[in-house]
Amino acid sequence: NGHKSDSRGALIVLEGLDRSGKTSQSSRLISYLEGLGHSVESWRFPDRNTGVGQMISSYLTNKSQLDDHAIHLLFSANRWEKRSLMEAKLRSGTTLIVDRYSFSGVAFSSAKGLDMEWCKAPEMGLLAPDMVLYLDIPPEKAAERGGYGGERYEQLEFQRKVAHSYQLLHDASWKSIDASLPMEDVEKKLKEMVLDCVTTCQKGKALSNLWS
Numbered sequence: 001n002g003h004k005s006d007s008r009g010a011l012i013v014l015e016g017l018d019r020s021g022k023t024s025q026s027s028r029l030i031s032y033l034e035g036l037g038h039s040v041e042s043w044r045f046p047d048r049n050t051g052v053g054q055m056i057s058s059y060l061t062n063k064s065q066l067d068d069h070a071i072h073l074l075f076s077a078n079r080w081e082k083r084s085l086m087e088a089k090l091r092s093g094t095t096l097i098v099d100r101y102s103f104s105g106v107a108f109s110s111a112k113g114l115d116m117e118w119c120k121a122p123e124m125g126l127l128a129p130d131m132v133l134y135l136d137i138p139p140e141k142a143a144e145r146g147g148y149g150g151e152r153y154e155q156l157e158f159q160r161k162v163a164h165s166y167q168l169l170h171d172a173s174w175k176s177i178d179a180s181l182p183m184e185d186v187e188k189k190l191k192e193m194v195l196d197c198v199t200t201c202q203k204g205k206a207l208s209n210l211w212s
């Protein structure tokens with residue numbers, strides 16, 4: 001309903017393979033929305049600053065080993081640690097541009113062979129994004145960009161499996177953007193989509209939970 005008291009910030013998630021341009025586009029969106037006078041913050045998962053985040057970081061840099069299920073639950077816990085702050089920010093009118101979220105959690109773990117429904121379960125009850133912007137790029141093309149670093153998942157064969165898992169997660173809140181286009185072209189498309197979403201949430205749109 002369109003009461004002014006229901007006005008809130010938008011929860012906008014960027015998803016895509018490694019090197020698809022999420023970080024670059026996220027900072028451009030922030031500047032754009034700030035320039036228009038909106039209250040906006042840049043978030044990312046994993047949030048490596050929390051205790052759980054440090055365990056994840058050590059796993060990603062191959063400094064520690066963990067069972068696939070255990071690391072999956074840590075990624076999820078890392079989002080749960082931030083859920084109440086996320087809700088408070090949104091309700092206070094701040095839009096959040098989030099670099100990776102539950103969809104990364106499910107796509108990466110199911111690419112390892114874990115059951116997709118099992119992967120979704122711990123994400124249920126986290127806030128559902130108002131919009132998921134999927135930066136769509138062929139894994140081969142992404143691999144050409146600046147080269148992969150040494151982190152655990154940065155291998156072409158694995159990224160192919162992740163791309164497949166992502167395809168199974170698309171729903172009505174997803175918008176796919178051709179991320180192999182030049183940065184400015186991607187930026188232009190994203191700006192239009194984001195502004196539309198921010199306006200809708202400002203007018204008042206109920207918050208909902210993921211996969212419920």
Ligand code: Z5A
Pocket residue numbers: 016017018019020021022023024025044045046060075076099100101102104105106108109145146153154179180181182183184186
């Ligand atoms: N993971 C998980 O398993 N479970 C979970 O629940 C979550 C994550 C949340 C770490 O994530 C890993 O954790 C990640 C998924 C897994 N593993 N992988 N792969 P992260 O967020 O720390 O790392 P990342 O997302 O892979 O970040 P990234 O390497 O920084 O990629 P990016 O943000 O998408 O791209 P970028 O930094 O903006 O750009 C990459 C390069 O391409 C850079 O040199 C740019 O200048 C260039 N670029 C960008 N756009 C373009 C265009 N349009 N044209 C040409 N060149 C471009």
